[in-house]
Amino acid sequence: DIQMTQSPSTLSASVGDRVTITCRASQTISRWLAWHQQKPGKGPKLLIYETSNLESGVPSRFSGSGSGTEFTLTISSLEPDDFAIYYCQQYNSYSLTFGQGTRLEIK
C-alpha cells in the first residue's frame, strides 16, 4: 500500500494567517490526491480533488498543488471556521490511503 505522511501533525495559527500543510506519498501517485476537512463528531468534507481542483462550494482561500509524491494544501487567510483536522488521501491505487491528519488549532 502507498503510505501517506502529513506534516505537521499539529499546527497552531491565528485568524488571518496563511498556513500550508504538506503531504508526501511513499511512491508516485501522479495527481490523484484529495484533501478532506473533518470537524469533531462529523463526517469529513471534500475540499480539493485531483491535487488542485476546488470542490464546488469550497471557499477560494483553499488551494492545492503538487505532483508525483509531494503535495500541499494552503489556506491563504484563516477564518474561524477553518480550525479542524485535515486529511490528504491518495486514489492512485488500492488500497486507497489517507495521511494521519493535521490538526489545525487556534493559537
Next chain:
Amino acid sequence: EVQLVESGGGLVQPGGSLRLSCAASGFTSSDYYMDWVRQAPGKGLEWISRSRNKGNSFSTEYAASVRGRFTISRDVSKNSLYLQMNSLKTEDTAVYYCARTPAGQNAFDFWGQGTLVTVSS
C-alpha cells in the same frame, strides 16, 4: 439535497456479526461508486471497501484488513449500500462512514455522518 445516512452500528462481541446500512437520497447511488471508510476512536481514516457503479457491474474492492470477513453490497431498489461484517475483532471498533465517489472523479465527494461499531466482550 444529497444525504447519506448510516445505521446498524452497535455493541457486538468478538467473533460476532453486524450489518451496516447506508441510505442514499437526493441522487441515484447506482450511478456512483460507493465506499465504506472507518475511523477508530481518536484515530485517522481507513478506507475499507468500494462498490463500483452500475456501469462497472458493481464490482468490488476490499482493504486487506477486512478482505474475507466483510462484504459490501447494494440494493438498487432501495438506493442503499450495505456492509456485512463477520468474524469481528476488537480492532474493528470504529465509526463507519459511507461515502460517495463520482466515477470519473474518483475522490469521495460526499460523506455520511457515520455509525459507531463497538466490538467488545
